[in-house]
Amino acid sequence: MAVILSTDRLYLREIDDSDLVSLADIYADDECMKFYPGTKTVAETKAWFQKLAFESYRADGFGLWAVVDRLTGQVIGDCGITRQQTPAGMEPEIGYHLWREFWGKGLATEAATACRDYALETLGLNRVVSITTPENIASQRVAQRVHDRKEIYQKRSGDSGILVDRFLYISDKR
Numbered sequence: 001m002a003v004i005l006s007t008d009r010l011y012l013r014e015i016d017d018s019d020l021v022s023l024a025d026i027y028a029d030d031e032c033m034k035f036y037p038g039t040k041t042v043a044e045t046k047a048w049f050q051k052l053a054f055e056s057y058r059a060d061g062f063g064l065w066a067v068v069d070r071l072t073g074q075v076i077g078d079c080g081i082t083r084q085q086t087p088a089g090m091e092p093e094i095g096y097h098l099w100r101e102f103w104g105k106g107l108a109t110e111a112a113t114a115c116r117d118y119a120l121e122t123l124g125l126n127r128v129v130s131i132t133t134p135e136n137i138a139s140q141r142v143a144q145r146v147h148d149r150k151e152i153y154q155k156r157s158g159d160s161g162i163l164v165d166r167f168l169y170i171s172d173k174r
Contacts, residue, residue, distance in 0.1 A: 004065055005114040012065040012079060012111060015053045019066050020046055022075045026097050035136040037159060052082045060092075062123065067098065067111050076102045079111035081119050086129060086168055087153045092119055094130045094146065096139075103138065112146045120173050130169040143169035 005012040015023070020042075026032045027040040027048070040048060049064065056063030064080035077098035084093040094115045096108045112130070119128040130143040144150070147169035154163045 001066075005111075005118055006070075007110045007114050009070055010107060010111055010114075011068050011070055012114065013068060014057060015049055015064065015066045015078065019075050020049060022099075023049065023066075023078060023097075026077060026099050029100070031100055032097060035133050035139070049078075053078075053080070056082055062092070062119070064095065067096075067107070069102075076107070077111075079108070079115055081115055081123075081128065084129075084131060085155075086131065087151075088127075092123075092125055092128045094119070094128060096142070108139075108142045109145045112142055116146050116171050120171065124173075126173045128171050132167045132169070134165050134167060140167060140169075143167070147171045 001013045001016055003011045003013050024042045024045040027045040030039060033039045053063040060083065062081040064078045064082060066075045067077045067079050068074065069076050077096065079094070079096040081092045081094055083090045094112050096112055098108055116128055119125045130147060132139040132143055148171050149169070151168045151170065153166055153168055155166055156162070157164045
């Protein structure tokens with residue numbers, strides 16, 4: 001697979017079917033999925049990547065990519081650009097999931113910053129965002145480093161239908 005983005009410690013490339021086993025471990029882990037409605041089965045993880053990687057590559061020219069440690073060649077998570085609903089409509093959003101042993105090392109920030117630059121400079125997008133929950137402090141720290149500003153909005157929770165806050169971090173074309 002061709003490398004799409006390269007940083008000092010990582011490279012990002014399109015996900016292939018062989019990556020789904022290691023990525024499924026992340027999505028099945030309670031701690032990794034703490035700020036999602038729940039963990040995902042292998043079948044749910046495959047469906048997730050079918051939509052947000054494989055179909056997105058064809059439709060948009062971007063999607064979730066495998067995050068690979070340059071030294072070991074190990075897939076340590078995913079990071080990329082997908083279309084997500086925001087108050088402004090469907091927007092390109094940078095999302096990331098890393099295996100726990102790689103947390104707190106600046107790797108999510110490194111990958112997300114590369115995705116931001118790729119979105120604005122290479123793809124020529126005018127705006128790219130990241131969405132977090134108020135409880136997800138670690139993702140907020142990453143998004144604060146990657147983006148220029150933050151807005152707060154409310155959306156209906158899928159489970160209960162009650163209004164919940166979401167933080168929208170935004171970078172505009174410079």
